[in-house]
Amino acid sequence: MICALASSVCFGTATVLQAAATRAAEPSTGAGAGSGVDAALLLRAVRQWRYVVGLALDGLGFVFQIVALRSLPIYAVGAALAASLAVTAVVAARVLKVRLSGTEWAAVGVVCAGLAMLALSSGAEGDEGGPDSLRWWLLGVAAAVLAAGALGGRLPGRARSLVLGLGAGCGFGVVEVAVRLIDDPFDLTNPALYALLLGGGAAFLLLTSALSHGSVTTATAGMVLGETIGPAVVGVAWLGDQTRAGLGWLTIAGFAVAVAGALALARFGEAPETEPGAAAGREGQGARHGDGAGP
Incomplete structure (x- = not known):
């Protein structure tokens, strides 16, 4: 659980840095602005030092996540990862001087x-490997995430944000399940290995695009739901994840409470603008986790 929480801290801090870098890298005009999933945006973002530091924290968080998934049920790790939004809110409050309301502190x-x-x-984590077909289904889901992102990027407004956010969450969920299905990372015949790579890559691409346009509250809510509910069901139904005897009700309640609190803090996926003149630049644009208000 310590590793799951450490992963949450890394991801939550990285979110602030990456959101600020993504908005800085976004062109105000041009063919890529406002279009679908923009791979070029990711290339521009990695030139920003904040995005690079965020990626480093993501890498460290992923290591903690792998360790946690080898010891805890997927539902516990997924809820901890969703809680990274609480970390983001606290980082925004302490480092970026964002004022949290009483309701938001209550959500934390x-x-x-x-x-x-x-x-x-x-x-303890389940010791079942699931059916062999699960690995192929996982690879299929990863491919579907990428396809859904390409199509969803053409949708308008909130529909676009929801599809991209949900797709990113499903991609991260694929990674969570794939980690449990990979015993030998050098086994190139295991479809779960390719599902992990494709799902993770697609999730980063969709999330980067979701952060740059539209309602970020909607996108992040979709991401939280996608990366928690599906993987949790797979872990319980096929991988043998269990709760302590007689405490199943507490597990369900804890999962629901943690995810609900994370959804309430969805707007903190976006760091506030701090550069001179940024407020003017934001006028008329949706915030990463809101509809233009921002933290």
């Missing part, structure tokens, strides 16, 4: 309470 407390409930009730 709700997330912590949900994680505490999960820590008390979670059993």
Whole structure:
């Protein structure tokens, strides 16, 4: 659980840095502005030092995530990862001087309470490998995420944000499940290995595009749902994840509370603009986790 929380800290801090870098890299005009999934945007973003530092934190967080997934049920790790939004909110408050309302501080407390409930009730990770077809289904889902992102990027407004965010969440969910299905990382015949690479890459691409346009609250809500619910169901149904005896109710309650608190903090996926004149540049644009208000 310590590794899951460490992963959450890394991802939550990286989110602030990457969101600021993504908005700085976004062209105000041009063919790529406002279009679908923009791979060129990712190339521009990696030239920003904040994005590079964010990627380094993502890499460290991924290592912690792998360790956690080898010891905890997927539902516990997924809820901890969703709680990274609480970390983002606290980082925004302390480092970027964003003022949190009483309701938002309460949401942070709700997330912590949900994680505490999960820590008390979670059993050991399941030892079942699931059916062989699960690995191929996982690869199919990863490919579908990329295709859905290409199509969803053409949608208008909130529909675009929701599809890209949900797609990114499903991609990260594929990574969570794939980690459990890979015993030998050098086994090139395992479809789960390719699912992990494709799902993770597609998720980063969709998330980068979702951060640059539209309602980020909607995108992040979709991402949180995509990376928690599906993988949790797979872990319980096919991989043998269990709860401590007699505490199943507490696990369900803790999972629901943690995810609900994370959704309430969805707007903190975007760092506020701090550069001179940034406020004018934001006029008329949607915030990463809101509809233009921003933190």
